[in-house]
Amino acid sequence: MVSEKSSTSVGDGQGTHEALREPTVNVRKRWTTSVVLVNVGINAAFFGPLQVLLGQQAIHFSEPEKEGILALVTGAGAAVSLVANPLFGTFSDRSLSRFGRRVPWVFIGALLGTIGLLGLSVAPSVAAMTALWCLVQLGCNGALAAITAAVPDRVPISQRGSIGGLASMGTVVGILMGAAIAAVVSGNFAAGYLLCAVALIAGMVPYLFLSDDAVLPASARPQFAWRTFVSGFWISPVRYPDFAWAWITRFLVNVGNHLVTLYLLFFLRDAVGFANPEYGVLILTGLYAVMTLFTAVIGGKLSDKVGRRKPFVIGSSAIISLAALILAFAPTWTGALIGAAVLGIGYGAYLAVDFALITQVLPSAVSRGKDLGVINVANSLPQVIAPIIAWPLVTVMGGYVTLYVVAAVIGLLGAVFVVKIKSVD
Template sequence: MTAPSADTALAEPVVPVRRSWMTWLFLANLGLWLGIYAPIQVLLPQQAADLGPGAKEAVFGLVTGVGAIVALVANPLIGLSSDRTTSRFGRRHPWTLLGALLGASGLVVLSIAPSVPVMTLGWCLVQAGLNGMLASLTSAVPDRVPVRQRAQVGGLVGVSQMLGTVLGAVLVTVVVSGLVAGYLACAVVVVAGALLFVLVTPDARLPPAHRPAFRAADLWVSPRRHPDFAWAWATHFAINLGNAFGTLYLLYFLADEVHHPSPEDGLLVLMLLYGVALAGGAFVVGPWSDRIGRRKPFVLAASGVMGFAALLLVVWPTWPAALVAAPLLGVGFGGYWAVALALLTQVLPAASDRAKDLGVVNIANSLPQVVAPLLTTFVLAGLGGYRGLFAVSAAATLLAAVLVTRVRSVA
């Protein structure tokens, strides 16, 4: 396929992308999120229980927390590198493939980890690689997709994230069994998705004359100079923090609070309900938002639905309530993701730093994975157990509705 002209690397896209391009982006993101969420939801908790009997929550929190710190650094740093790459293969594709290979190597390390330190190392490699891949894939949206089409594409990206969660759970509980097979299967899917996207889609080359200087200070985005970017980032962080509080410990919630006879099977059921509802919300809201040219009303509605789902488990922390809350959370998060990427790309400070700035945005995905595990132990001990945890989830989610109203440049 012929690559776009170098002149298009920094231009605002105006030509709508084709469905085939959306499909390849979707599959690459699907592989990425499966590589992250299958371990988080199933494999890492099981491995934490094996390697840290009697302290599974602490081991899980340590591993995911340290990995998330790595993600905080890797995402904007690799995004900054991507923005300044003048390779003849393009700015983004080399980092997409390198990130996938590094992430896959981390999954291989996890598959043979004999101890908590090696487990932590493996997860750090996964987070570094896949967050680099995330930075490059996310920047493809403002690089290639016109504003009037971004909610539709953003919806697909959101569906890929949640479908990765569902299919990841299916892959490592139904298709294959055991930690080794689960991690290796995830590695294969990650690399396959990246290869397909890199080989069949174009990537504009940045002319060396247009390459900005590489300065560490450029990783900072001033909230004073770019307030809409700051408020949109805070909104994204609050939504993802609420989601992290509500989902990271679902397996333990089903085992320890609900006393489900098979927590892994119960988690799979909830993820299936969640994924189907999320896809429905994204496919409805994305085109609707693009058609009317508005983003914030949908964020407000999504925040309300997600907050209600969490509050339902505060009032009624049972298996029947979880069966109702899961699709509510899914449709809300799907609706949010359909407009989130569109809103966030509309407040980016500069075309020359798209990947870096979206790397900063992606910190709002990773930082909750640090904050939530650190705080969950205290929440469970001091705020009434899982009722308190879901109450905090609802509060964080509803806070996003307040924050998004401060964004002025996007309707």
């Protein structure tokens, strides 16, 4: 059996309310499907632009300065996401809406993301492009914080590996959809942004009707104070060491992963010499997606069955690092195909099992949204740091070989630190 040393059931003092109670009943397929679709829409909105559209728009504004423009835009957007995740998570924790705690914030986040994508399609300058991408990041990360918190709200620990795998499947399908949109529009990034906006809205709608969110009674909502609100974003690593180590390992693995994917379009274009780099990104993403889907579902279920999380997280992190080394030392189309497949194998299992592990080290049921928002900073902060690291590595410090070797080393550090987590096997 999976260890149930989760701190979510300890010390809440309010766990008798349905919205805060540790779940014990397995969720239905229709609920799971609606969560998967939200993840599809959010990740199509994220990765269509990140993988191709923003790069194309950067080239449109200035071919010689494309790397710098892309680093500026993605870094600024990721900085916004650092705030959006815990902030929206906190708002959803405290929401007294009759639709439940999470639904209103999934809706508001998707709406803001859609407005930003529509604006990007007509952005007249790099400054406007940056501001609008920040709006997309604000909205999509807000929706992501709310939908992520819905999982520990509704899913029992014994089912979280499986549901984490399916949610990860939605993530990967969204990434693939984003790449497909970018390839289909064939350089017309304005049309690509419009299609990403449609995907975001379409993915969100089913959850609005199928969420079955429990309503938080006013008596169960903690009293609000600005000092408590602000200080709540700091979760003491001394008091909650397992939460801290989980954050660090996710942060490092994501830094490595973003270093691998950030300049993929430019890598195919400039290092590999692939004739149609947008189409190449689609092929690599498709291969990556197939492998990720397979290992996410299998890895999540297997970790539930075995009752252990850490060996899967360590192994998958090491495989992700291996993918980066393949790209570093085999900068060919064949090497890119092998690297994409290996990356998918590692990242699929990592997404499913690491998410299940994290839900077992949350400090409190009353603040799941905020706490997972803080965890999601470990997804967002690498988007700020990766461009800062990648730009000089590619332009003045050895190019893509250096970039991918650094990515591999950082990812391996993430695997090493998983062993520090004590309350989960």
